Amino acid sequence: MKRTRHTPEQIIRKLREAERLLATGKELEEVCRSLEISVQTYHRWKAQSQAVPSHREQLYDPDVVAHPSTPDPIGQAVMGTAGPWTT
DSSP: OOOOOOOHHHHHHHHHHHHHHHHTTOOHHHHHHHHTOOHHHHHHHHHHHHHSOHHHHHHHOHHHHHSOSSOOHHHHHHHTOSSTTOO
């Protein structure tokens, strides 16, 4: 079987879909099969997503990227427009 690399956006989208399907009462194996990922991959992604701060997850959320409601502190720091320490 060909190995597929998923983008962070795809991973978050699949994790959210998995949570939605699990909430409806489906078994984890069935959910993973429908998302075309292994159960091991699901658990690895879940652990990694919990280790990532929530603001990083929002950066990959298509809704937040399309309609940001708060300024992006990471983007401001990169652009040099964050805080009083910039000139």
